[in-house]
Amino acid sequence: xxxxxxxxxFSISLALIxxxxxxxxxxxxxxxxxxxxxxxxxxxxxxxxxxxIELAQKKSCCKDEIDIVxxxxxxxxxxxxxxxxxxxxFLSAFIYSYINxxxxxxxxxxxxxxxxPPNLVADIQVLDQVFII
Numbered sequence: 771x772x773x774x775x776x777x778x779x780f781s782i783s784l785a786l787i788x789x790x791x792x793x794x795x796x797x798x799x800x801x802x803x804x805x806x807x808x809x810x811x812x813x814x815x816x817x818x819x820x821x822x823i824e825l826a827q828k829k830s831c832c833k834d835e836i837d838i839v840x841x842x843x844x845x846x847x848x849x850x851x852x853x854x855x856x857x858x859x860f861l862s863a864f865i866y867s868y869i870n871x872x873x874x875x876x877x878x879x880x881x882x883x884x885x886x887p888p889n890l891v892a893d894i895q896v897l898d899q900v901f902i903i
Contacts, residue, residue: 788845797837 800808800815808815820832
């Protein structure tokens, strides 16, 4: 049960790592002068409305910055056979010694598991005033 739970958790975490390492996105910032007006991820940033005035003046006080965060494009899929022979030998020996290094405990039987004690009519130790010290 615990082994399956750990296996599923590890698989999910590896899948999420691969997903987030391959995702690409853009961060767009709109400045009006030196003041940051809007920041947007995945969409175009909202403009400040100065574009109409800038067309008449032909001088722009607004600027847009676009930061592109690119994820990984290619994933290298390698197998055990792609490793060098020495590394394959070391890995095989390590896994074999690690798996066989643990011994399971023998199954213990409890002889009095189904035994129910007799019903007590009176507490004999208290009646006879006999206590183990």
